[in-house]
Amino acid sequence: MKIKGKVWVLGDDIDTDIIIPTEYLAMKSIHDMKQYAFSPLRPELAASIRPGDIIVAGKNFGCGSSREQAPEIIKSLQVGCVIAKSFARIFYRNAINNGLLLVEHDLLPELVTEGEDITVSVGEYIEHKDKRYDLSPLPTNLMEIIAAGGLVEAMKKKNSRND
Amino acid sequence: MRMTISEKIIASAAGLEKVSAGEIHTVNVDRLMSNDGTTHLAIDMYNTLLKKPRIADKDKLVFIIDHNMPADNPKTAAAHKKMRDFAREHGIAFYEGKGVCHQIMMEEYVRSGELIFGADSHTCTYGALGAFGTGVGNTDFLYAMVTGKSWVLVPPTLRFHLTGKFREGVYPRDLILTIIGDIGADGATYKVMEFTGEGAKAMNINERMVLANMAVEAGAKTGIFEPDEAALEYLENHGRKPKYLFKSDPDAVFEKEYHYDLSKIEPVVARPDNVDDVVSVDEVGDVKINQGFIGSCNSGRIEELRTAASILKGKKIADGVRLLISPASNTVYLQALQEGLMDIFIDAGAMIMNSNCSVCWGGCQGVIGEGEVLISTGTRNFKGRAGHKDSKVYLASAATVAASALAGKIVRADRVIA
Numbered sequence: 094m095k096i097k098g099k100v101w102v103l104g105d106d107i108d109t110d111i112i113i114p115t116e117y118l119a120m121k122s123i124h125d126m127k128q129y130a131f132s133p134l135r136p137e138l139a140a141s142i143r144p145g146d147i148i149v150a151g152k153n154f155g156c157g158s159s160r161e162q163a164p165e166i167i168k169s170l171q172v173g174c175v176i177a178k179s180f181a182r183i184f185y186r187n188a189i190n191n192g193l194l195l196v197e198h199d200l201l202p203e204l205v206t207e208g209e210d211i212t213v214s215v216g217e218y219i220e221h222k223d224k225r226y227d228l229s230p231l232p233t234n235l236m237e238i239i240a241a242g243g244l245v246e247a248m249k250k251k252n253s254r255n256d
Numbered sequence: 257m258r259m260t261i262s263e264k265i266i267a268s269a270a271g272l273e274k275v276s277a278g279e280i281h282t283v284n285v286d287r288l289m290s291n292d293g294t295t296h297l298a299i300d301m302y303n304t305l306l307k308k309p310r311i312a313d314k315d316k317l318v319f320i321i322d323h324n325m326p327a328d329n330p331k332t333a334a335a336h337k338k339m340r341d342f343a344r345e346h347g348i349a350f351y352e353g354k355g356v357c358h359q360i361m362m363e364e365y366v367r368s369g370e371l372i373f374g375a376d377s378h379t380c381t382y383g384a385l386g387a388f389g390t391g392v393g394n395t396d397f398l399y400a401m402v403t404g405k406s407w408v409l410v411p412p413t414l415r416f417h418l419t420g421k422f423r424e425g426v427y428p429r430d431l432i433l434t435i436i437g438d439i440g441a442d443g444a445t446y447k448v449m450e451f452t453g454e455g456a457k458a459m460n461i462n463e464r465m466v467l468a469n470m471a472v473e474a475g476a477k478t479g480i481f482e483p484d485e486a487a488l489e490y491l492e493n494h495g496r497k498p499k500y501l502f503k504s505d506p507d508a509v510f511e512k513e514y515h516y517d518l519s520k521i522e523p524v525v526a527r528p529d530n531v532d533d534v535v536s537v538d539e540v541g542d543v544k545i546n547q548g549f550i551g552s553c554n555s556g557r558i559e560e561l562r563t564a565a566s567i568l569k570g571k572k573i574a575d576g577v578r579l580l581i582s583p584a585s586n587t588v589y590l591q592a593l594q595e596g597l598m599d600i601f602i603d604a605g606a607m608i609m610n611s612n613c614s615v616c617w618g619g620c621q622g623v624i625g626e627g628e629v630l631i632s633t634g635t636r637n638f639k640g641r642a643g644h645k646d647s648k649v650y651l652a653s654a655a656t657v658a659a660s661a662l663a664g665k666i667v668r669a670d671r672v673i674a
Contacts, residue, residue: 106405106441106530110638115618115644119324119331126417153442156475157378157638159409161294161393172544181475187393244395245305252307 094215096144096173096194101138102207103131105151107177109158109184110162113166122161123169130166144171145196147211151177155184174213178202178231192243202227229245258509260413261480262448264502265388265576269371269408277412277509285316285400286370286499291357292321294375296335298344301398309347312404312558317672319343321352325612325621332620355585356555357612358382362465363587366485371408373400378553378635379478380471382614384464385490386483386502409573411477412511413504418455420519425670427563428459428466428554429633429653431516433524437534439514445475446577447511449579455518456481459489462557467486469554473531473635480546493604523656523668528648529639536670537656539556546628548573548616548661549642550654551582551609552616555633558591560654567658568604569667574664580622581655582609606661618642624649631660 100197111116130139142148148167152249154177155163167175174194188195194215201219205211213218218229231239241247258265259267259274267275269283290298302309311317319339327333336352342351351360357374358381366372368386372379375397382389394404400406416435422428436443449471456464464481471479481487483501491498506509525540527533550556550564561583573579581601582588589611591599598608615622616634624630630649632644637649652660653670662672 098495106616108636108638110636110641114640116623116643118333118619119329121331133640150468153475154608156441157377157636159294159375159391159393161297163397164393179442179445181442182477183393183472190393190395240605244399248399249305249307 096145096213098147098173098204099143099246100141100147100149100209100211102205103134103148103150106156107150108156109160109163109229112155112163113160115231117249118162123165126162127166130170139170141155142170142172146214147173148175149177149203149205150175152179154180155188156181159183161187161191164191165192175214176201176219177181179243187188189238192239192241192245192246196228198226198228202241215228258295258507260412260448260450260504260508260510261386261482261502262388262450263410265369265371265500266408266410268369275410275412281408281410282405283371283408284404285373286408287316287318287365287372288397288636289318289320289357289361289372289374289376290397291376291378292323292332292336292339295319298375298394298398298401301394306402308620309402311401316346316404317348317401318361318365319348319350319364320357320479322355322357323613323617325353325610328620340432353610355587356553356556357589358469359556359584363494363585367496368487368498369502373397373406375541377472378469380476381465381469381553382478383468383471383478384461385487386481388478388480390478394667409446411447413450414444415450415452415510415513416452417453417513417515418518419453419515420455420517421458422518422521425655426521426523427653427655428463429455429523431518431521432467432470433526433534433651435516436522436532437524438475439474441473441530442475442530444471447476449474449476449479450534451479451481455516458483460486462559465553470635484495509591516565523653525656525666526637526651527630528637531637537652537666540666543629543650543666545577545631545660545665546621547624547630548577548579548657549615549622549630549634550657551584551614552634552644553584554635555654556582556584556588558588560633561588561597562595564654564658565600566673567607567655568662569600571604571662573605573661577661579604579606579613580609580659581606582614583611585611615642631657633657
């Protein structure tokens, strides 16, 4: 799986309330909410993100609430993946369950500038300015969930194979 | 055996003799809680995505409406109705208007030694009774609701040794904020924070809840205490017995050990917008406030209400300042009424809210406007957490919030009393 996209750079501790503020959670669908993604920090961001773009952030991305609307909204903006120095645990699990790819990398967030293009070859490397940075492979079961588009889809696939 | 309390709970939930940090295990979940933050999403998935939906064990489920309680607009009312109807249809335990979900769970359900999933990040609160409670999203909740099982990556444990006694005017709230300030908002990511030592043992269950509840604010999977006489007494008073009374083995493996002398802890605040930006109240400078809030699953119990009342008694809150108080449950509310605390609050000029998540979650009541400053006993001070994106939230103890409401600016309680 290869993702090539333009990066949007955010800082440390991007919390769930920045990803989707409480006041918009009551909206009927993720589609209605998605224009408000990251709005407390970058009100213009949701409208600027194009399908396949990549979000790069510092440490502790997704800290805070267990609200699953947070990874869902990033997925709905068709973000290719989120690369961060580290992810908060509940967000990490929720993202996998929704088929949103997360990549942990210490170095890259220090190197990229917003607007640059990078290529992520999942479980293999990240390419930035003709330089390649190694990635460790994702566990097979997590990769299966992401490839299926989330936990529910992965379960359905598994069940239909067993039927 | 070489296991921590958390490893023993996971091992028993996995039906294994021994587990170690880093392993992934399938576990049976003892109980599943979900609130109106996301239950409607889980119900939609249940109804639309699953071919032959069924609930593994309805008696393990608890639905609680507390985030937007009572409903503040037709959209939240619709989400509540969906939850209420589903609970009735499937015979699921259902609460609304009774209090914050974690307080209800502690009063009604949690038993030492249980593994509990809650679709709310502060499910880690249940560690106060020696249960392993952890927050999950609605997909994990749905999976566990349908299968009765889930998976857990066994977390390593950080052990916090608490010694000594708090000085007058210093509270468990100041301690947990201090710890988070020291280790950082990701200082315990995917780890357990286990609290031990004479200082932990001297705390009652409500005080232990203040610590366990905030573990997730350091990124932890849960916070936990060894269940002791205090836990047994709490359970007995609430008509329950423990499932298991696990202790960490003397030779259990801890990733890191920390030592805190409670007598050295100062009243502190966490400054906006990070829970780990913690300074002594004296160092915060001249910060005028518009609103104070006392409540939440962290600090809305009788101890905090008594502390606030002792500071507010016979005094008036500053002109132009709002003070909102929401007891964590109706049980706490009634006790505060009986003790005469509500009279003190109302005389001081405070507003009493129903028992719910209230200002802490910035959803249904007491939201703050552009440029306003809130001092709160809530769980988080993220940007825009309590309302407008350009408002500010300081986190502090009930004593500091009450004193600040009197002064109109952030002050230490002992300065106001003096």
